[in-house]
Amino acid sequence: MDINKTSSMYLAMMYVYIKSYEEAISDFETAVKDTGFADLAIEAVREKFRERIERVSKELDMLSSGS
Secondary structure (H helix, E strand, O other), rough: OOOHHHHHHHHHHHHHHHHHHHHHHHHHHHHHHHHOOOHHHHHHHHHHHHHHHHHHHHHEEEHHHHH
């Protein structure tokens, strides 16, 4: 694999991770305010992260099978 392609993929994945973290914090704050129960808020954020991880994993699989 080309080093530039690898570096670009790494930077893209770091961006997704940081953006997801930022959104998860925001979602957690909103969920706590809406429900008042931290355990429900944590589960909601956990589910959202699970969905994002699955989406990124599928995209990486498509990228790796395409090269």
